[in-house]
Every structure is written in C-alpha cells, then in structure tokens.
Amino acid sequence: MVKVTYVAADGTRTEVDAAVGSNVMQTALDNDVDGIVGECGGAMMCATCHCYVDEGWTEATGTRRDGEDDMLDCAADEVKPVSRLSCQIKLTEELDGLVVHLPEEQV
Amino acid sequence: MRDVVIIGAGQGGLQAAMSLRQDGFEGTITLIGAEPGLPYQRPPLSKAYLKSGDAGALQLRPESFFESKQITLVEGTWVDSIDREARRVHAADRVFSYDHLILATGTRNLRPPIPGAELALDLRTREDAARLRAALDRPMRCAVIGGGFIGLEFAAVARALGHEVTVAEAAPRLMARAVSPETSARFLAMHRDMGTRVHLGDPVCEVREDGISLASGTRIEADLVLMAAGVIPNTELATAAGLAVDNGVVVDAQLLTTDPAISVLGDCAVFPDPATGRPVRLESVQAATDHARLISKRLTGKADAPYAAVPWFWSDQADCKLQIAGLAGAGDCSVTREDGATFRFAGERLSAVETVNDARTHMQSRKRLAGAPVLRSALEAAGFDMAGV
Numbered sequence: 001m002v003k004v005t006y007v008a009a010d011g012t013r014t015e016v017d018a019a020v021g022s023n024v025m026q027t028a029l030d031n032d033v034d035g036i037v038g039e040c041g042g043a044m045m046c047a048t049c050h051c052y053v054d055e056g057w058t059e060a061t062g063t064r065r066d067g068e069d070d071m072l073d074c075a076a077d078e079v080k081p082v083s084r085l086s087c088q089i090k091l092t093e094e095l096d097g098l099v100v101h102l103p104e105e106q107v
Numbered sequence: 108m109r110d111v112v113i114i115g116a117g118q119g120g121l122q123a124a125m126s127l128r129q130d131g132f133e134g135t136i137t138l139i140g141a142e143p144g145l146p147y148q149r150p151p152l153s154k155a156y157l158k159s160g161d162a163g164a165l166q167l168r169p170e171s172f173f174e175s176k177q178i179t180l181v182e183g184t185w186v187d188s189i190d191r192e193a194r195r196v197h198a199a200d201r202v203f204s205y206d207h208l209i210l211a212t213g214t215r216n217l218r219p220p221i222p223g224a225e226l227a228l229d230l231r232t233r234e235d236a237a238r239l240r241a242a243l244d245r246p247m248r249c250a251v252i253g254g255g256f257i258g259l260e261f262a263a264v265a266r267a268l269g270h271e272v273t274v275a276e277a278a279p280r281l282m283a284r285a286v287s288p289e290t291s292a293r294f295l296a297m298h299r300d301m302g303t304r305v306h307l308g309d310p311v312c313e314v315r316e317d318g319i320s321l322a323s324g325t326r327i328e329a330d331l332v333l334m335a336a337g338v339i340p341n342t343e344l345a346t347a348a349g350l351a352v353d354n355g356v357v358v359d360a361q362l363l364t365t366d367p368a369i370s371v372l373g374d375c376a377v378f379p380d381p382a383t384g385r386p387v388r389l390e391s392v393q394a395a396t397d398h399a400r401l402i403s404k405r406l407t408g409k410a411d412a413p414y415a416a417v418p419w420f421w422s423d424q425a426d427c428k429l430q431i432a433g434l435a436g437a438g439d440c441s442v443t444r445e446d447g448a449t450f451r452f453a454g455e456r457l458s459a460v461e462t463v464n465d466a467r468t469h470m471q472s473r474k475r476l477a478g479a480p481v482l483r484s485a486l487e488a489a490g491f492d493m494a495g496v
Contacts, residue, residue: 026164032172039396041148041164043155044466045421045430067466074470107400 002096006033007054009104020093024086024100025049035102042087044068047075048106049086054099058082061089061098077103108206108406109134112196114186114344115211116140118148119373119395121167123209124178126403136178137203139196142232143183145170150392152236153260154423158267160240165233189348191366207406210345210356210371211399214338214390223314227334230257242331243268250274250319250329252311254281256422258335259294262303263424272303273327275319277310277336285420286431287441287449290461297427338390340375353377355388360413362402370406372398380434381415382458382480387434393419417476419469426464432472433459442483444491457481460493468493 001017004027008014018027028036028049037048044067053061064072065088072079086100111127113120116138124136140146147165156165173180186198189208196203216229228242229235239261247270251258254276266272274281280291281298298305306321313320318329340355350364351357355377362370362378371378373395380387397416404410420431435441435451435458443449448468449461457480460472471493475481481496489495 029167030163030169032169032175040392040421041151043150043421043423044428045419070466070470074474 002091002093002098004091004095005097005099006035006051007099007101008035009102018091020091022091024051024084024089024091024098026087027091028086035106036086037106038087039107044071044085044087047071047073047085050075050077050079050103050106051084051086051089052080052101052103053082053084053089054101055082057095057098057100060094064088075103076105076107108132110137110204110206111135111209111406112137112139112203112205112207113209113211114139114196115213115341115373115375116142116146116180116182117211117213117373117395118146118167118392119213119399120209120211121146122396122399123211123372123402125168125176126400127406128176128178130403130407130409132403132407134206137181137205138178139181139184139186139198139203141183141185142234144233145173145180145182147233148392149231150421152233153230153257154264156236157240157243157261157264160237162233162237186344189344189369191348191369194368206368208369209399209402210369210375211373211395212341212344212375214340214374216334217337217339218334219311219336221311221314224334226314226316227252227332229334230261231338239331239333243270246270247331248273248318248329249331249333250327251333251335252314252319253335253337254278254305254307255335255337256282256285256420258333259298259424260422261333261335262298263301266298266301266303267425273306273329274298274303275306275309275311275321275327277308279308281305281307282422284437286429286461287435287439287443287451289441289443289449290429290463293447293463294424294427294429297425301425338374340388342375345371345375353386357386361405361411362398362414363405370402372402378414381413381417382434382456382476383436383453385436389418389434391418391420415477417473419473428464430462430466430469431459432469433457433476435459442491448491450486450491452483455483457483457486 016031309321345356451459
C-alpha cells in the first residue's frame with residue numbers, strides 16, 4: 001500500500017491508502033474522493049480525471065504518455081505544465097506519499 | 108420536487124443520480140437496478156477486463172459513495188410497471204413513489220431466431236464476461252456471430268490469447284452500422300492478419316453443440332459460440348405505460364417524454380440528433396452520461412438548453428484504438444486521408460471523423476464538431492487538417 005493525498009480545489013486534503021498497481025484516478029473513485037470523474041474508465045477517451053501533480057512529485061510521476069496531451073486539450077479547467085490524466089499515473093512504491101491537486105471543473 | 112426514481116443502474120442511471128447531487132438536488136434519489144451488486148462499467152468487459160480479469164476496476168463507485176451521497180440503490184430488482192397517474196413504480200411487492208421518473212433501462216442482447224441460438228454465450232453483463240474469461244482458460248475454437256464492436260473486441264482478445272477465432276457477419280462488411288467502408292476494410296485486414304477467419308455477407312443459420320452453420324453451407328467447428336449480433340432497447344415498461352416508443356422511448360430535445368414527469372436517457376432513448384434533427388438512438392457511454400447531466404440540470408433548474416453534445420465512440424481491437432467523433436448516416440460518403448483518418452460527409456457537411464491511434468485528430472474533431480458545421484470545401488482547402496478549419 002502507498003499513501004496518496006488529494007487536495008481539492010477548495011484546499012480540502014484527503015489522504016488514502018492505495019494499492020500498488022492501481023492508478024490515481026481509480027484510487028480516488030474507490031475511496032469516494034470528490035473532484036475526479038473518470039468517465040471513460042481510464043480508456044483515454046475523456047479528460048475528466050484531470051489533476052495537477054504537486055511540484056515536488058513531477059519527477060517521480062514522469063512525463064505525459066502518448067495521446068495524453070491531446071486529451072488534456074479538452075480538459076474543462078486550465079491545463080498547466082503539471083497537468084496529467086490521473087488514470088495514466090500508475091502507482092508504484094516510489095510514489096508513496098504522492099500529492100495531487102484537483103481542478104475545480106472536470107466536465 | 109422531492110422524490111426522483113431512476114430505473115436502470117448502469118453508467119447512465121448512476122450518472123443521473125450523481126449529477127442530481129452535484130447540482131444541489133436535496134430530495135430522495137432511488138436507483139433501481141436489475142442486476143445484483145454495485146453499478147459497474149460495461150465498456151471494459153469486452154476489452155481490458157477480458158484480458159486482465161480485474162473485476163475491481165469495473166466498479167464505478169464504492170458502496171460508501173451511495174451512503175455519503177444519500178442515493179438509495181435497490182439492486183437485483185426488476186420493475187414490473189409504471190403507474191403514471193399515481194406516479195408510482197411497482198417492483199414485485201415494493202412500490203416507489205416519484206415526482207420525477209428517469210428511464211435508464213438500456214438495452215439487452217438481440218437473440219436472432221436461429222435454431223440453437225440458446226447454445227451461444229452472451230457478452231453483456233459482468234457475469235457473461237466472467238463466464239467467457241473462464242472458458243478461455245484452455246485452448247478453444249471460438250465462433251463469433253456478429254462483426255460489430257463487441258464481437259470484434261472479443262475476437263481480438265481471444266485471438267491474442269492464442270485461441271482459434273472465426274467471425275461470421277451477415278452484412279457485407281464489418282461494423283457496417285458504425286463506420287465507413289474504408290475503416291471496415293482496414294479492420295478486416297487487421298483481424299485477418301492476426302489469423303482470425305472472417306466470413307462476410309454470410310448469415311449464421313444454425314448454432315450447434317459443435318459449432319455454427321452459415322447460409323452458404325459453410326460449417327464452422329467451434330467449442331465456444333459468442334452471440335454478438337447487436338442489441339434491442341428495453342422499452343416494455345414505457346410501452347405498457349403508454350409512452351411513445353419507436354426503436355426506443357421517444358423524447359424531445361430536453362430528453363423529456365410526452366409525460367412531463369418522465370425523462371429518458373442513454374441507450375433506450377430516441378432523441379433528436381442535434382446535427383440533423385433526425386430521431387436517433389445511440390449505444391454509448393458518452394450519450395448516456397451527457398443525457399444524465401442535461402436531465403439533472405433541467406430538473407434542478409440550472410439550465411434548459413436543448414441537448415447538443417457531440418457523440419463519440421471508441422473500440423479497442425488488438426493494438427488499434429478506433430475513435431469516432433460525430434455521427435454519420437448510413438449513406439454518408441467518405442474521404443480517407445493518407446494516414447488512414449476517414450472523414451464522412453452528409454452532403455457538404457462533415458458528419459463524423461474516424462481515426463485509429465490518433466487522439467489528436469479525434470479530439471480536434473470533437474471540439475470542432477461542437478461548433479458551426481464544417482464544410483467539405485473548407486476541409487479540402489485545409490488539406491483535411493482539422494486544425495485548419
């Protein structure tokens with residue numbers, strides 16, 4: 001298990017235990033974290049699991065995957081350099097303690 | 108408005124419940140589902156789940172979500188009738204009163220009247236998919252009836268696992284209802300390259316214990332037969348309640364039936380296509396969830412604009428991710444770009460864009476199709492670059 005912290009747009013922090021091998025989107029849904037929709041179930045068909053990786057974690061989460069840029073172009077909220085689709089951030093031991101910030105809008 | 112009842116706990120029904128809470132609805136929400144268990148996603152059943160068997164990834168929301176959002180989930184329950192006058196829904200010995208009713212009853216698999224059809228397996232529910240996965244545990248000869256999305260997604264997974272696969276399609280090309288002849292041809296070549304046998308224009312006339320027979324007389328030996336011949340909308344409740352039904356429950360651009368207390372969403376709804384005004388019924392997660400959001404906005408008084416979302420679809424077959432933006436009519440012509448992206452036109456108007464492993468063009472198309480009509484002449488002038496129109 002690793003810890004992931006979701007920071008809502010209003011600053012509310014939710015820390016959850018996540019399974020290694022899961023992803024940041026699925027973990028949010030499984031733990032009833034508001035602010036992530038994940039409409040296509042991680043099929044990279046929408047941008048409703050948009051998140052901002054905390055500045056301290058961008059190296060560990062790596063760069064965007066193929067096609068992620070194109071999907072993010074359709075995100076409902078502002079896209080920043082730290083923007084990712086949370087379904088594409090797979091959880092590994094190295095990401096224990098990961099912090100992601102959630103946008104105000106997903107749809 | 109105090110009580111909302113939603114019949115159908117698929118992705119669309121659940122989205123309606125979630126959107127109502129997001130939009131500030133404070134009354135009761137009762138979500139009635141025919142299948143047992145928590146609502147789950149269907150698209151991965153013929154894709155990732157069939158490969159991985161990860162049932163946990165199918166779940167849409169955990170049990171705690173229903174408690175925290177005060178959504179009453181009534182699972183494993185068939186609704187028997189709707190009493191419009193009394194505004195009540197009857198399910199066995201239970202009665203649910205509503206101020207507004209949302210029908211999200213979806214579809215069920217079509218079982219063509221072929222002798223032996225009952226021997227064929229389905230791929231629609233979590234249970235169906237688990238059964239198929241278990242069957243693929245040992246080497247199998249698979250015969251797939253129907254060369255649409257579901258049949259071909261299954262074929263691609265089974266073939267990649269090393270099983271023998273034959274697909275029999277009654278129409279002269281694959282996915283004929285959904286894509287252009289060019290895209291059909293591309294996927295036919297891909298499946299044949301994988302070693303899948305594909306029979307076109309040759310309807311199945313019999314299912315046997317040891318395989319299937321085609322109209323041409325061809326016999327295909329198989330240990331497992333999958334019926335993937337399309338779906339029919341679940342409209343019986345609506346018909347019995349006296350609502351208009353024509354290939355689905357008919358609604359207006361607000362997704363409202365002629366009864367102002369009943370809305371319909373998703374695969375069972377026939378609504379005016381925003382691009383043409385023609386009545387359409389879509390089988391897609393996108394339509395179901397976008398319908399749900401519109402209904403919620405209307406019920407909570409947040410918006411009352413007509414439904415205008417651009418349809419989109421996807422299918423994962425082997426390494427090919429097919430993405431479709433927009434909605435083409437059966438007779439729409441097509442132009443294929445050098446890289447395989449196919450543009451479909453209803454007369455002069457761009458109706459749909461089909462791409463394979465090209466998220467950029469797909470997303471550009473989705474955005475652009477949401478605006479003013481794109482004309483063929485403009486696209487030609489831009490060298491079929493969506494960014495240029």
